[in-house]
Amino acid sequence: MSSLTIAVSGINSIDNPGAGIGIIRSLKEANPDFQCIGLSYDAMDPGLYLDQYVDRAYLLPYPSASREKYLERLFYVCEKEKVDVIIPAFDSELPHYIQNRGMLDERNIRLLLPTRAQFERTQKVNLPALGERLGLRVPVTRAVTTLEELNAALDFVGLPAMIKGVFYEAYCAHSFFDAHHYFHRMAVKWGFPVLVQQYVSGHDFNLVGLAGRGGTNLGLVPIKKLLLTQLGKIWTAITIDNPQMVEVGKRFVEETHFTGGFELEFRMTESEELYLLEINPRFPAWVYLATAAGMNLPMRYVSNVTKGEYEYGQEYEVGKMLVRYTGELIRDLSHLEFITINGEKSPPSLPSPLEGEGWVGGRRSMVL
Amino acid sequence: MDKRINRIAMSENGFIFDPQTGVSYVTNSTGLEILKKLKDAKEVDDIREHVVKEFEVSSEEAERDVIDFLELLKSKGFVE
Numbered sequence: 001m002s003s004l005t006i007a008v009s010g011i012n013s014i015d016n017p018g019a020g021i022g023i024i025r026s027l028k029e030a031n032p033d034f035q036c037i038g039l040s041y042d043a044m045d046p047g048l049y050l051d052q053y054v055d056r057a058y059l060l061p062y063p064s065a066s067r068e069k070y071l072e073r074l075f076y077v078c079e080k081e082k083v084d085v086i087i088p089a090f091d092s093e094l095p096h097y098i099q100n101r102g103m104l105d106e107r108n109i110r111l112l113l114p115t116r117a118q119f120e121r122t123q124k125v126n127l128p129a130l131g132e133r134l135g136l137r138v139p140v141t142r143a144v145t146t147l148e149e150l151n152a153a154l155d156f157v158g159l160p161a162m163i164k165g166v167f168y169e170a171y172c173a174h175s176f177f178d179a180h181h182y183f184h185r186m187a188v189k190w191g192f193p194v195l196v197q198q199y200v201s202g203h204d205f206n207l208v209g210l211a212g213r214g215g216t217n218l219g220l221v222p223i224k225k226l227l228l229t230q231l232g233k234i235w236t237a238i239t240i241d242n243p244q245m246v247e248v249g250k251r252f253v254e255e256t257h258f259t260g261g262f263e264l265e266f267r268m269t270e271s272e273e274l275y276l277l278e279i280n281p282r283f284p285a286w287v288y289l290a291t292a293a294g295m296n297l298p299m300r301y302v303s304n305v306t307k308g309e310y311e312y313g314q315e316y317e318v319g320k321m322l323v324r325y326t327g328e329l330i331r332d333l334s335h336l337e338f339i340t341i342n343g344e345k346s347p348p349s350l351p352s353p354l355e356g357e358g359w360v361g362g363r364r365s366m367v368l
Numbered sequence: 369m370d371k372r373i374n375r376i377a378m379s380e381n382g383f384i385f386d387p388q389t390g391v392s393y394v395t396n397s398t399g400l401e402i403l404k405k406l407k408d409a410k411e412v413d414d415i416r417e418h419v420v421k422e423f424e425v426s427s428e429e430a431e432r433d434v435i436d437f438l439e440l441l442k443s444k445g446f447v448e
Contacts, residue, residue, distance in 0.1 A: 333392075337383040340394055353377050353385070360378045360404065 010089025011047020022288035057345035110305035143193035153196035165190035215257030
């Protein structure tokens with residue numbers, strides 16, 4: 001398996017991070033010879049500058065901008081790099097992969113993908129129905145498209161209420177004024193409908209899982225969120241031993257036959273009632289915590305699609321902490337120039353504009 | 369020409385960096401040639417002639433390109 005080339009998206013390790021770097025870190029730990037190719041959408045994605053993880057990387061057009069251009073670029077990268085496996089890390093990519101599964105199979109590119117129906121069942125608007133099938137409470141949710149509907153929904157669920165974008169982002173509104181403000185913001189950013197959800201107070205928990213083809217459970221790890229960013233993203237978390245959450249994860253896979261990485265988001269009230277808040281149909285940004293706790297789900301993904309392995313243990317270490325931190329990479333302008341012009345990650349070493357040939361006007365300081 | 373044009377750093381690939389504002393741009397080869405000439409304090413007529421020779425285009429087409437590009441540079445505050 002030493003020569004495998006694996007393409008991974010979500011290498012945007014920013015304040016709202018994708019899972020890409022956690023996935024690649026897990027893969028490199030399992031096998032340092034894996035060639036990890038980053039699929040990026042922004043010349044300033046930190047993954048494009050993280051030489052210790054990302055071997056090579058390419059800029060792609062957003063899948064929402066042009067399906068044809070996206071696929072053309074993706075297949076160019078796959079052919080050039082002889083990609084064996086893809087691990088998509090963004091929800092918005094999945095419909096394109098699902099729709100073009102045949103073209104990926106023809107090129108012998110392996111990946112774990114849900115069907116369209118399985119994917120749809122994980123979407124926010126379909127959560128109440130799925131929660132019921134899993135025997136879980138789901139906060140009362142209304143999909144709204146007008147201010148009249150928003151007001152009616154707020155009357156129904158009460159305040160405070162969560163105002164959510166149809167794909168991403170959620171804000172807690174404490175007043176009608178807040179709710180109207182967030183409604184407009186979510187509508188502009190993510191389109192309609194905007195979701196209005198009952199606010200349930202309690203503690204936040206997540207579960208990462210992986211399901212192989214046919215809905216086979218390949219591993220589940222629950223965590224408690226200890227510290228969140230303002231966007232509600234995990235900053236500090238710890239693995240826990242919670243049989244109820246693991247059982248829900250198993251039921252989710254059995255009930256939906258979902259295939260691929262996934263994340264379930266829970267809230268537990270003071271009276272220990274468990275609510276299902278969200279399902280994400282891909283690995284979460286904190287997936288490396290499961291790896292560090294002994295369950296390398298990205299590696300299991302690769303083993304499953306390349307060798308058909310299905311038998312894994314459910315053991316992991318309880319009490320492992322993930323502590324996210326901020327750090328700075330320093331790079332010369334030449335790297336941004338290389339990525340912008342070539343649409344590819346730059347080599348680790350490039351001369352600075354002050355020393356490099358082909359630069360005009362580089363200077364050491366503006367004011368001397 | 370305004371001296372602000374002199375402060376920008378350009379790569380042969382058409383990547384442009386304004387070290388005062390930190391903003392970067394990308395231009396095509398015509399834009400790059402025009403910028404180089406502006407940095408050399410050449411006048412519009414000289415630049416047009418250079419574009420005619422360099423890209424084998426008519427004088428009218430070259431003039432249009434140079435003037436359009438100068439308008440763009442003006443809108444970005446690089447020239448007055």
